[in-house]
Amino acid sequence: MVRIVAVSLSDIAERAGVSVKTVSGALHGGSARMSDDKRQKVKAIAEELGYVTNLAARGVRQGWLPLVGVVSDGLITSPFATEIVRGLDGAARSAGMAVFAVNHRSGQSIGSVLDEVQQFRPRAVAYAAMYHKDVALPDRLAGAVGVMINCREATGRVTALVPDEEGGAREIVRYLLVAGRRRIAFINLPGILAGTLREMGFRAALGEAGIDHVGVFPAVRRSVYSDRAPSLVASHVEALLKSGQRPDAILCGNDRVAMEVYAALARAGLRIPDDIAVASFDNQVEIASRLDPPLTTMALPHRAMGRLAMEILLTEQPEPPHLHKLPFHLVERASV
Template identity: 35%
Template sequence: MTANPRQDKVTMQDVANHVGVSRTTVSFVLNGGTGNGIPQETRARVHQAVTELGYRPNAGARALASQQTKLYGLITEIVTAPYAADIVRGAEEQAAREGKTLLIASTDGSSDTDRQAIETMLEHRVEGLVYATNWHREVRLPAIATEVPTVLVHCFDESARFHSVIPDETQGGYAATARLIEAGHDRIGLINLDPAIPAAIGRRAGYVRALEQAGLVLDERLVINEDGEADQGYRAAVSLLDAAEPPTAIFCATDRMAMGAYDAIKERGLRIGDDVSVVGFDNQEIIANYLRPSLTTVALPFRQMGAAGVALLAQLAANRSMAPLQHIVECPLVERTSVRLPVRAS
């Protein structure tokens, strides 16, 4: 009997390419893996391709594939962001507690680089994935992300295919505004982000809720939307402070905008804290700690979100039937020195 000359040349990747799935999917099917959500129709196509292409699995490779790798993958676009170390540290710490090692890959958030990063992780046979973004938003991951347990951090998918961990933007906005009200302010400006994004929606909702609970009326003239940078915070603060009825306090939706607001306040001969109190958001320590006076702000809990993402991933890996859920992490107020009682006329 003549041997099939292609038999030694056909690889598992060839089978994957022929079927249009990942190499990991082929491995799961050929090794009899169950509970991984691979449709029966896909399994049948893999077996048909194996027959058609003449693929013969290597016995040693099959034995290796049946073992757990104890690897989790973290795919993130925030490797160069000021807070990147926090989310990686939190994820690594939790992975160690789970007895896993964390592999890290970067992406620019495009569909092509997302898919490439996920494919790389699957080729390393990770047991699960964490996907983290640099700003809170909706994402759309390629279908191959469903081949292993996957958790989104600082983002969510509209179709709710994946579990997600997000910051409590509304609670953070409430904490910032409530702190200013506690200090005695009743005319509080809000320099917010693009009103269509989740962070801006949540932070405004918290601002409004704090005003309402204090019996204060929302004045839309005190709300300005910008894009988050220092020069835009400066411009918005100028508009607020030069108004006929300026605020005595400003809640800025980013620390960078708060930095710009500081300049506008000081240019007018006003003292931050004494004349105009300021609260930021993000707790970018390179900004908040070194402004003078130092900036009271609300922290985006990246370290906690990274840890929560891996902990949720471990639960999901143990129980793939868990219905997708959204885990919300508190955004704590970080008290510094930019908020004090306003000066009252005698």
């Protein structure tokens, strides 16, 4: 019978010529001040000796496991989930941590979901939403969430990472203006925070340039945007083309709206961008890159939000709660 001898932190410390505390920090992400060279040396020795972390013992000793829990408010069903999770997971692995998510189902209280996450004894907990919105956390739970991702706590008690919607709209409008477009219409997403902020940026950028917009129009018939709501896009495009101020550019609330604008302009026999330029938000690559011509759009900073969220969750000296707006990235394609 083969006898397996467990390798301890002390064994690694003796071989590396460092303290047990240093070994623990290198392997478990507990030391932010350690040099990369020292961290890699300790990890290499641990691997050579065949060290395996005893997660159960570590959880009892520290009060938490090397896990980061994510309360997913619809995120799992979002096309952007992959980017946020990649950002979280990449940063977590670098710190010797793992990420797990629990879905916040419709009708389920936030408190019950957080209680479910806490059963796994994670080191930290994040709350991530599928779209930019305000979330009201119960008083007793505000301190349990380390960071909000793609959403903000309604009273500002938790650090929040959100896209700079207003700044992104300003940037794409300025891009259209530099391209020589002066009659710009906006088919926006009604009733949601992202749409409200993007409209503010749209109006501000045109105001700075001393140019009036052609109009701001809701993409759907309902008061709150949903991609399943009856669309108004085709009727808006038809009316704009018949108006005395036909636009030379149409800004779209998201890439799905842009896809409908493409179809409406094609039916009218107009070419993009020769007759009318089209630009958008989100950069859903499966849509934006496959349209003809490919769509110029503002990419959401989801991966950056995931990386920064993990850095905030694992820091040993957290800053006071604040709202952090991350910039969009302009993806230039052939529609402008």
